Amino acid sequence: MGRNRSRSRDRDPRRDRDRGRRTGGRRETWRLAGAQVRQQPAAFVAVAATTLLAVATVTLFATLIAGDVATPARLKDQAPGEDGLGVIAGIFAEGAIIVSLLVMVNCVGFAVRRQLRELALLRTIAATPRQIRMLVRRQVLTVVAVVAPPGWVLGWLGAHRLLPALKDHGYAAEAVDVPVTPLPLVLAVAASAVIVVGAAAIASRRATRGTPAEALADTASEPRRVDGLRRVLGGVALAAVGVLTLINLGRGGADAADGAFPVLLAGLAALAVLGPLAAGRVASWLGAVPRRVSPRIGWLADAHLQGHVRRLTAAVIPLAVLGALAVNFLLIPPTLARAGVGAGAEASSGFADPDENWLRLVELAMFGLIAGVAVVNTLVALTIDRRHELRLLQLLGATDRELLRVLTVESALVVAVGLVLAVAAGGLSLVTFSHGVTGSPLPSVPMARVLAIVAAASALAVPSVLVSGRMTLQSLGRSDHALAAPATP
Amino acid sequence: MGRPGLVVIKVGAGGAGFRTLETGGGSIASGRPEADDRSMIRLDQVSRVYGTPGTELRALADVTLRFAPGTFTAVMGPSGSGKSTLLHCAAGMDRPTSGTVWWGETEVSGLPERRLAVQRRQRVGFVFQSLNLIPAMTAAQNVELPSRLAGRRLAGDEVAGALAHVGLADRAGARPAELSGGQQQRVAIARALVARPDLVFADEPTGSLDRRTGLEILDFLRAGVDTLGQTCVMVTHDPVAAGYADRVVVLEDGRIVDDLDRPSTSALAAHLGAA
Numbered sequence: 001m002g003r004n005r006s007r008s009r010d011r012d013p014r015r016d017r018d019r020g021r022r023t024g025g026r027r028e029t030w031r032l033a034g035a036q037v038r039q040q041p042a043a044f045v046a047v048a049a050t051t052l053l054a055v056a057t058v059t060l061f062a063t064l065i066a067g068d069v070a071t072p073a074r075l076k077d078q079a080p081g082e083d084g085l086g087v088i089a090g091i092f093a094e095g096a097i098i099v100s101l102l103v104m105v106n107c108v109g110f111a112v113r114r115q116l117r118e119l120a121l122l123r124t125i126a127a128t129p130r131q132i133r134m135l136v137r138r139q140v141l142t143v144v145a146v147v148a149p150p151g152w153v154l155g156w157l158g159a160h161r162l163l164p165a166l167k168d169h170g171y172a173a174e175a176v177d178v179p180v181t182p183l184p185l186v187l188a189v190a191a192s193a194v195i196v197v198g199a200a201a202i203a204s205r206r207a208t209r210g211t212p213a214e215a216l217a218d219t220a221s222e223p224r225r226v227d228g229l230r231r232v233l234g235g236v237a238l239a240a241v242g243v244l245t246l247i248n249l250g251r252g253g254a255d256a257a258d259g260a261f262p263v264l265l266a267g268l269a270a271l272a273v274l275g276p277l278a279a280g281r282v283a284s285w286l287g288a289v290p291r292r293v294s295p296r297i298g299w300l301a302d303a304h305l306q307g308h309v310r311r312l313t314a315a316v317i318p319l320a321v322l323g324a325l326a327v328n329f330l331l332i333p334p335t336l337a338r339a340g341v342g343a344g345a346e347a348s349s350g351f352a353d354p355d356e357n358w359l360r361l362v363e364l365a366m367f368g369l370i371a372g373v374a375v376v377n378t379l380v381a382l383t384i385d386r387r388h389e390l391r392l393l394q395l396l397g398a399t400d401r402e403l404l405r406v407l408t409v410e411s412a413l414v415v416a417v418g419l420v421l422a423v424a425a426g427g428l429s430l431v432t433f434s435h436g437v438t439g440s441p442l443p444s445v446p447m448a449r450v451l452a453i454v455a456a457a458s459a460l461a462v463p464s465v466l467v468s469g470r471m472t473l474q475s476l477g478r479s480d481h482a483l484a485a486p487a488t489p
Numbered sequence: 490m491g492r493p494g495l496v497v498i499k500v501g502a503g504g505a506g507f508r509t510l511e512t513g514g515g516s517i518a519s520g521r522p523e524a525d526d527r528s529m530i531r532l533d534q535v536s537r538v539y540g541t542p543g544t545e546l547r548a549l550a551d552v553t554l555r556f557a558p559g560t561f562t563a564v565m566g567p568s569g570s571g572k573s574t575l576l577h578c579a580a581g582m583d584r585p586t587s588g589t590v591w592w593g594e595t596e597v598s599g600l601p602e603r604r605l606a607v608q609r610r611q612r613v614g615f616v617f618q619s620l621n622l623i624p625a626m627t628a629a630q631n632v633e634l635p636s637r638l639a640g641r642r643l644a645g646d647e648v649a650g651a652l653a654h655v656g657l658a659d660r661a662g663a664r665p666a667e668l669s670g671g672q673q674q675r676v677a678i679a680r681a682l683v684a685r686p687d688l689v690f691a692d693e694p695t696g697s698l699d700r701r702t703g704l705e706i707l708d709f710l711r712a713g714v715d716t717l718g719q720t721c722v723m724v725t726h727d728p729v730a731a732g733y734a735d736r737v738v739v740l741e742d743g744r745i746v747d748d749l750d751r752p753s754t755s756a757l758a759a760h761l762g763a764a
Contacts, residue, residue: 038625122623125635129602129603130603213577213583214583
């Protein structure tokens, strides 16, 4: 074999030009990475936006923690709250960072999966698996490099805005200041880089593993079989949910309140891993409704959704993450209020504290921003993608008005699937909380709050689909070449 | 490899030139450079099984085949007979479940994926049935892509020459979406042949094309064999396409059921009809 290789070199008349062949191959992967990004502008805007927010979030909290560490202990003694800023920022940061990273991973996966077909093609024209991995790594690292400076500025400004508010609510000592240190930025960029690279490597696996023929076959259709890795991780996450739930059901009062958060985190992890599989099931159950109600529009919307479920999960998962958090944050206070009436003493756990509620609303607003950006971007990208399909439906006799109604029903289904998954992922932590503080596993569920969650999710999803759908239909109306050139946006 | 071929690639300006070469082709063999063992392809008891135990599908069953250097072989058979699997295994695109595949003295079935890719980019050109160009790149960029992935830069006139060879000199800057199906397939041919590979594989290269364009594509493949001494293996279901080959191998249920030497088109059609 070795002999063969050297022979092939001798025979190659272009061998002289092969100096620097490694760097040449590298340059090509850069060029390809850029070309692929330009093919998927909307998907990479989503990656950029969520990465920007992830960098900003990590920077913000790391800055606050650094500020706390830099403040001498004797000055901090004056802080009225029990917990110092570092502890608050840490707990707050935990949730915000997990949510932003989860959503970022989801968006990276979405952007990479959309290129799988082309990546497999590159394998058939003799790109090595390593070159493919390098290509996607470069795409996502370039995004991190581009958004890191503005993300840092955003996080730093955020720290300046949040610190006075935290002081007002008694979560920070007056002496604490926003420090000037590069450390938070370094931390934020490093964490984002590691996570996007990992997510990109996992998302590109179908194009990098096996032979080129297998890669081509694997990427030709949506995966039918469940990935072994996903199965293992999903099993671990579900086991964690089960164990943490049982542990927390055995606790009472404030301990159960504290233990609810880990249950929620495990639920979110399970959602991230198993959500894409569960979404298909849930969509096929829920799809029966519009199919029955409206045999034309509803049937079309349902048929579409079933065909695209795997792609739509990119929008469903952030929606479900946000929903799971909202379910907890918005339903815990009324449950506690009931505990206050019924059991009395438990109200001391701090959840009834208006300052605590303020903190939770700030948190929820922040999560909403992060997940909202991902939902809107993904749905817009998916809708624009479908110009070819919409054009076909137009040719088959569908009017624009009918198509917009199809899109509306579809986006409503996306919201419904997202919320069902949200309840599945976030419900258990709420149950353990309720069990701990009120003695009953049934939390208080005020209709107004439920409607607020549904309305917020719909407000994110439906207009993004409708506005981009309308724009797509208008551009189709203007162009006669839509069918001839589906690949050019 | 390819000493006389240089001339042809640069001079040939389109399908017509090669048509003459081919149809005037009694003397093809005399112009053929001596092919060496490197461009021989050998499959030794190759089996390929898909799926998991219980639901397994045997696409290839103990196939032993030898493709002589500088020959053009057509692989035929009903759909599901294992034609494409055979081609993928022979081209190093897929791995046999058992058995070995050799290119000259290199056992490619045992190479790790990365080294196999390196071997392929040095020695193999592949043309697919479906249009397998990278949409984001121009025709010229698509043609030079494999070489660039190998860290090698083709001279500008090599790319231009390859595109001119397939009659697309003026479409170098066009992206796949702006080209017709036939033009895209010609770009794919230029991409497969530009690095002057020893081995050329084609999977139903004319399947999605009109007859005339299809014949042009076959001319390009034939010319590569005759003038460059390439070893070409082509999967096809079209007796006319198979008529361009020196030899026709017929597969059924993953086994070779016939091995014909230069059959005429009509004989082939009759034969396949009977099978």
